Amino acid sequence: MFFPMKKETKKRFLNExxxxxxxxKLYGNNIYMSVAKKYLLNGSxxxxxxxxxxxxxxxxxxxxxxxxxAAVLNRVLTVGVFMGRDLKNEEDKLSVxxxxxxxxxxxxxxxxxxxAAKMDSVKGYVxxxxxxxxxxxxxxxxxxxxxxxxxxxxDCGNGGKKISENKINSENETDSENxxxxxxxxxxxxxxxxxxxxxxxxxxxxxxxTTAATAFKNAADSAAGGEGYITVIKDSGMKEPxxxxxxxxxxxxxxxxxxxxxxSEQKPSAxxxxxxxxxxxxxxxxxxxxxxxxxxxxxxITIVQDILRDFGDxxxxxxxxxxxxxxxxTYFADFDVKKIDEFTPRxxxxxxxxxxxxxxxxxxxxxxxxxxxxxxxxxxxxxxCGKIYRYGAKEVKEIFEQK
Numbered sequence: 001m002f003f004p005m006k007k008e009t010k011k012r013f014l015n016e017x018x019x020x021x022x023x024x025k026l027y028g029n030n031i032y033m034s035v036a037k038k039y040l041l042n043g044s045x046x047x048x049x050x051x052x053x054x055x056x057x058x059x060x061x062x063x064x065x066x067x068x069x070a071a072v073l074n075r076v077l078t079v080g081v082f083m084g085r086d087l088k089n090e091e092d093k094l095s096v097x098x099x100x101x102x103x104x105x106x107x108x109x110x111x112x113x114x115x116a117a118k119m120d121s122v123k124g125y126v127x128x129x130x131x132x133x134x135x136x137x138x139x140x141x142x143x144x145x146x147x148x149x150x151x152x153x154x155d156c157g158n159g160g161k162k163i164s165e166n167k168i169n170s171e172n173e174t175d176s177e178n179x180x181x182x183x184x185x186x187x188x189x190x191x192x193x194x195x196x197x198x199x200x201x202x203x204x205x206x207x208x209x210t211t212a213a214t215a216f217k218n219a220a221d222s223a224a225g226g227e228g229y230i231t232v233i234k235d236s237g238m239k240e241p242x243x244x245x246x247x248x249x250x251x252x253x254x255x256x257x258x259x260x261x262x263x264s265e266q267k268p269s270a271x272x273x274x275x276x277x278x279x280x281x282x283x284x285x286x287x288x289x290x291x292x293x294x295x296x297x298x299x300x301i302t303i304v305q306d307i308l309r310d311f312g313d314x315x316x317x318x319x320x321x322x323x324x325x326x327x328x329x330t331y332f333a334d335f336d337v338k339k340i341d342e343f344t345p346r347x348x349x350x351x352x353x354x355x356x357x358x359x360x361x362x363x364x365x366x367x368x369x370x371x372x373x374x375x376x377x378x379x380x381x382x383x384x385c386g387k388i389y390r391y392g393a394k395e396v397k398e399i400f401e402q403k
Contacts (some may be wrong), residue, residue: 069306
C-alpha cells in the first residue's frame with residue numbers, strides 16, 4: 001500500500017537510504033557506528049556505556065592526529081557525549097575544557113583539550129604540544145607524510161587511510177558531514193598509514209600487541225595530567241550559563257572526571273575511559289559511567305564498586321565483548337537491568353560561513369581592509385574540523401554591506 005509523504009519526510013527518507021548505502025560501502029555489511037546506551041540498575045544506579053570508536057576515527061581524520069593524541073581527545077569527546085545527552089533542548093550547548101598552567105609563567109591557563117557537545121553530537125580539538133608525552137610514548141604520536149592535510153585531505157596518523165573523495169572546497173560552505181568519506185576495512189577498523197603505507201626507512205617498530213596495548217594505555221592515562229582544571233559550561237539560553245570546575249588532581253582523566261561529577265555537580269560517580277591499541281591502530285574506544293541516585297542501597301553500591309575493579313582496561317573489554325549490551329550481560333547479569341536510553345552519537349562540526357563572517361565583522365571594517373591590503377585575503381580556520389574559509393575584497397565588502 002502506498003502512503004503519500006510530505007516533501008520534508010520524503011527528503012529525509014531518501015537521505016537515509018543514500019546514507020545507508022554510503023555507510024555500507026565504507027564499512028561493509030557489518031556496519032560499525034558509535035553507540036551509547038543507558039541502563040537503570042535496581043532502580044537506583046544509572047549506568048551509561050559508550051562505544052565512541054567511530055568518533056575517535058573521525059576526529060583523528062579531521063585533525064590529522066597520531067594514535068595517542070587522538071585517544072586523549074576522544075576521552076574528553078566521550079565525556080561530552082555522556083554529558084550532552086542530559087541537555088534538555090536541541091539548542092542547548094555544552095563545553096568541556098581541560099586546561100593546564102600557562103607556559104609563559106604568567107599564572108594563566110592554556111587549553112589542552114576543548115570539546116563542544118549537543119544532545120547527540122560532539123566536536124573538539126587537542127593541543128598536542130601541551131600533553132605530557134615523553135620518551136617511548138612519542139612514537140604513538142607519529143604521523144605519516146604520505147597524505148598531507150590539504151584541500152580537505154587528512155591522514156589519521158596511526159588511525160586511518162587517505163581521504164580520497166569529497167574534498168572540502170574552502171570557497172564553499174560544504175557541510176562537514178560531506179567530508180566523512182574514508183576507506184575503511186569491512187569491520188569498521190581503519191587501516192593505519194603509519195604502519196601500512198610508510199616506506200621502509202620510516203617504518204615504526206611497534207611492540208607485540210599485548211605489550212603495545214599496555215604501554216599505550218599507560219601513556220594515554222597520564223597524557224592529560226599535571227596541574228590544571230576541568231571546566232564545564234552549560235548554556236541553556238538563560239541569562240548566565242552554568243559553569244562548573246574542579247582541579248586535575250588524580251593524574252588521569254577517568255578519575256578526574258569522576259571527581260568533577262561528584263564534587264562540582266554533587267552526583268556520586270565512577271568513570272572509566274579507555275581504548276584498545278594493537279600496536280598499529282586503535283580498534284576500540286569508549287567510556288563507562290556510573291552515577292548513584294539518591295537513596296541507593298549502600299550494599300548495592302559496594303557490589304558495583306567491586307565489579308568496577310575489573311574495568312581497569314575498558315578498551316580491551318570493549319574490543320572483546322563488542323557491544324554495551326554484552327558488557328552489561330557479562331558483568332551485571334544478576335541485577336535488575338532496564339535499558340532506558342539508546343542513541344548513536346557522532347562527530348559533527350556544523351561550522352558555516354556565517355560564524356566566520358561574524359568574526360570578520362567583529363574585526364571592524366578598518367582592520368579587515370588593512371589585512372586585505374597586506375595579505376590579499378582574510379582566512380579563517382575552524383578549530384573543530386580544520387575547514388578553511390577564505391574571503392577576498394569582494395566578499396569582505398559584501399559582509400560589511402549586509403545588515
